[in-house]
Amino acid sequence: MSSRDRILGRIRRAVADGAPDPAIPRDYLPVHGTRTPAETADLLAAHLSEYRAKVHRTDEDGLAPLLMRLLAERGARTVLVPPGLPPNWLAGADATRVHDRAASTLYELDAVDSVVTGCALAIAETGTIVLDGGPGQGRRRITLIPDHHICVVRVPDQVVDSVPQALPLLDPTRPLTWISGPSATSDIELDRVEGVHGPRTLEVVLLTGPAE
Amino acid sequence: MTGTFMGMPAFPEAAREAVGDGALRANLRRATHTIRDKRARAVAELADWDRLRAAGKAVKDHTLRHLDRYLLRLEESVTAAGGTVHWAADADEANRIVTGLVLATGHREVVKVKSMATQEIGLNEALEAAGIAAYETDLAELIVQLGHDRPSHILVPAIHRNRAEIRDIFEAEMGSWGLPAPDGLGDDPRELAEAARLHLREKFLRAKVGVCGANFMVAETGTMVVFESEGNGRMCLTLPETLISVVGIEKVVPTFRDLEIFLQTLPRSSTAERMNPYTTMWTGLGPSRGADGDGPSAFHLVLLDNGRTDTLADAVGRQALRCIRCSACLNVCPVYERAGGHAYGSVYPGPIGAILSPQLRGTGSEIDASLPYASTLCGACYEVCPVAIDIPEVLVHLRERVAQGGPVTREGIRVRIRPAHGHTAERAAMRAARLLLDHPGALRAGERLLARARRLRPRRLPGPGRAWTDTRDLPEPPPQPFRDWWARERGGRA
Ligand code: SF4
Numbered sequence: 001m002s003s004r005d006r007i008l009g010r011i012r013r014a015v016a017d018g019a020p021d022p023a024i025p026r027d028y029l030p031v032h033g034t035r036t037p038a039e040t041a042d043l044l045a046a047h048l049s050e051y052r053a054k055v056h057r058t059d060e061d062g063l064a065p066l067l068m069r070l071l072a073e074r075g076a077r078t079v080l081v082p083p084g085l086p087p088n089w090l091a092g093a094d095a096t097r098v099h100d101r102a103a104s105t106l107y108e109l110d111a112v113d114s115v116v117t118g119c120a121l122a123i124a125e126t127g128t129i130v131l132d133g134g135p136g137q138g139r140r141r142i143t144l145i146p147d148h149h150i151c152v153v154r155v156p157d158q159v160v161d162s163v164p165q166a167l168p169l170l171d172p173t174r175p176l177t178w179i180s181g182p183s184a185t186s187d188i189e190l191d192r193v194e195g196v197h198g199p200r201t202l203e204v205v206l207l208t209g210p211a212e
Numbered sequence: 213m214t215g216t217f218m219g220m221p222a223f224p225e226a227a228r229e230a231v232g233d234g235a236l237r238a239n240l241r242r243a244t245h246t247i248r249d250k251r252a253r254a255v256a257e258l259a260d261w262d263r264l265r266a267a268g269k270a271v272k273d274h275t276l277r278h279l280d281r282y283l284l285r286l287e288e289s290v291t292a293a294g295g296t297v298h299w300a301a302d303a304d305e306a307n308r309i310v311t312g313l314v315l316a317t318g319h320r321e322v323v324k325v326k327s328m329a330t331q332e333i334g335l336n337e338a339l340e341a342a343g344i345a346a347y348e349t350d351l352a353e354l355i356v357q358l359g360h361d362r363p364s365h366i367l368v369p370a371i372h373r374n375r376a377e378i379r380d381i382f383e384a385e386m387g388s389w390g391l392p393a394p395d396g397l398g399d400d401p402r403e404l405a406e407a408a409r410l411h412l413r414e415k416f417l418r419a420k421v422g423v424c425g426a427n428f429m430v431a432e433t434g435t436m437v438v439f440e441s442e443g444n445g446r447m448c449l450t451l452p453e454t455l456i457s458v459v460g461i462e463k464v465v466p467t468f469r470d471l472e473i474f475l476q477t478l479p480r481s482s483t484a485e486r487m488n489p490y491t492t493m494w495t496g497l498g499p500s501r502g503a504d505g506d507g508p509s510a511f512h513l514v515l516l517d518n519g520r521t522d523t524l525a526d527a528v529g530r531q532a533l534r535c536i537r538c539s540a541c542l543n544v545c546p547v548y549e550r551a552g553g554h555a556y557g558s559v560y561p562g563p564i565g566a567i568l569s570p571q572l573r574g575t576g577s578e579i580d581a582s583l584p585y586a587s588t589l590c591g592a593c594y595e596v597c598p599v600a601i602d603i604p605e606v607l608v609h610l611r612e613r614v615a616q617g618g619p620v621t622r623e624g625i626r627v628r629i630r631p632a633h634g635h636t637a638e639r640a641a642m643r644a645a646r647l648l649l650d651h652p653g654a655l656r657a658g659e660r661l662l663a664r665a666r667r668l669r670p671r672r673l674p675g676p677g678r679a680w681t682d683t684r685d686l687p688e689p690p691p692q693p694f695r696d697w698w699a700r701e702r703g704g705r706a
Contacts, residue, residue, distance in 0.1 A: 002299070003299040003300060003301040003305060003517075004299040006301050006624065007283075007299055007301055007461065007515070007517045007521060008280045008283070008284070009624070010517070010521035010522075010524075010525075010621075010624040011279045011280045011283075011461075011521055011524060012280055013525065013621075013624070014521055014522075014524040014525035014530075014621065015276070015277055015278075015279070015524065017527055019273075019276070019277045019527070019530070020273060020277070021273070021274055021277040021278070022269075022270040022273050022274055023270065023274075024267060024270045024271050024274055024470075025263065025266055025267050025270060026267060027260075027263050027267075028260040028263040028264045028267055028473070029258075029259065029260040029263075032257070032258060032259060032260070047486060051485075051489070102503075102504050102505035102506075103505075106416075106417045106451060107417060110413070110417060123487075125486065126475075126476075126479075126486040126487035127486060127487065128487050133498075133506070139504060139505070139506030140446070140450045140492075140506050140507060141450050141451060141506055144443065144446050144447065144450060163472050163475045163476050164472040166472075167468060167469055167471060167472050168469075172430065172433040172435045172468045172493065172495055173293070173433065173495050173498070173499055174495075174498065174499060175492070175493070175494045175495075175498050175506070175507055176491075176492070176493040176494075177446065177490065177491075177492055177493075178475075178487070178490065178491035178492075178493075179489065179490060180485070180486070180487040180488065180489050180490075181489050182489065183441070183442055183443035183489055183490070184441050184442070184489050185351045185352075185405055185441060185442045186368070186441070186483070187350075187351040187352035187355070187368055187370055188351070188370075188375055188378055188401040188404055188405070189239070189242075189243075189374055189375055189401065190242070190243050190246050190247070190368070190371075191401040193401050193402050193405040196351055196405050196408060196409055196442040196443060196444065197349070197409060197412065197413070197416070197442050197443035197444045197446075197447050198442065198443025198446060198447075198489070198490065199443075
């Protein structure tokens, strides 16, 4: 008998005693509180900051200058660019653009200073941004290897209040990366230290105004 | 379960040794209290916590009731998404499968994400025996691995080590595993984390095979979910060409939507955060089928039984399979706080370990027979558990089993175990009692909680007292702890 059959058989015998089969109560709250879109954005900003992400706000006109400034302040000489990133976002940046290609090796990516991406959505109650590899986000590895990640979130279009609101908007067949603040560890005497293996600096730009 | 720590003394001896270690106790106390207080605040933020907890419990119970169906559905979904599913009845089989898969890649190194399932089966040792080096990449696991040590907490495995010890371990050991520690390494956590970053990055960029567990597997979609903080998980899940997940069969949930419950309850119960820094979800090889160089081009899922179906066969004990390994119960346990994780002699320490290990492994060994006694039955673990596992109820049930014998399922076969020799059970109980009486703080904490409107009260006495309570219920817990009464009546010499 294969182990598969053996395990399935054991399961069937184990629950043959008429184990209870509860209905799943879904009376938990879809969202915790009522907020205006502006309040939701504020909550997102507050929670991200609490995790020591740096939060900036701007509008369409201010975006390119802001990104230019953030990269310059960081001293970034190279910046990774996902294929679908709107070209005007980095129009002002001095850093050399490195395009995300399947062929680039991990060592090449490791040498890049910063990465700029969009996101699939952001969740205010938990201070989370979610990436799904869609246009403007690129592959998972580009937001992982460089030490500095700037993520642009469109407000209010891409912001939801809660986790239960977020899941129906996501496609589970795509690889999903949920990010709440920069990489962190509390393994040494429970002192929180940012950045062990992921980007040590996460900057989130809340971009107001409609999608193009 | 091969994860029994060899030569491990039974809980009472191990615990007595640990409580004598002042440094360990101070580390543990500070750590558990810090997390405990933060957790209470994080939970209080959600007005519907009780409803989320009830829903999480129900999802798990429902899944367990139909575990065969959901595992088959999961197999179908993962396969359809380009993954390969393997079934392992026990630790040896799981180790054989993983070792074979790694050898087939032609590589002899794997990077690992912290996973209790792989610890439970002793995978690192099995890989090593096959000439494969397994590198733990979680900072705490790295500390444990470099220190030739064992994890002592589910979530913060190196909680028993302080910064000076960690610095010494890094200095002495990093060089023999790869990039040595930088010269003049200090003991500031930031510096230590930086040293770990450099040491491990070299391994991440080189690694061709990753091994991980999973917090959840979604039957409907085949989606695997890993929660973490450091990014080492993302590294191991994204960069290698081959990814192998070893996951206990109880980790499946029916639908993608079910994650909305656990994404809210797990981080808050675990690290007391609204959300952990990183969660990765992947489904087979993804839409690109691994062709875009993002994520592995081969994905293997090893579904692990190893005593879980036997646990499922026990109507009282099966609730332990609801556990989502958040470790909240460890942080509130007065016994764990003093004894530390090593005393439990298994990869699952604390209250959950006291009910899970003896079920997965059977109560044949002395350590397993003593684990159900490693508790004051104060009930704090039940109160914090995000899936409402009634740990005290299972403890009492297992004590009966140890003391009285009775029917159990072992490797799928119904057997009747004989009562432990009268004196064995008694000895286990008495030693556990002595541990507590020798350390009045633990007992007092237990008694206080018991006196304070205890929801759960064992209806029967455990162990040797059982015969007496077979036909009677225990009296109500006293309105005040005995010790307090004694102190008042006898002039405060508690
Ligand atoms: S038993 Fe409950 S509290 Fe303990 S680790 Fe498991 S889920 Fe968490």
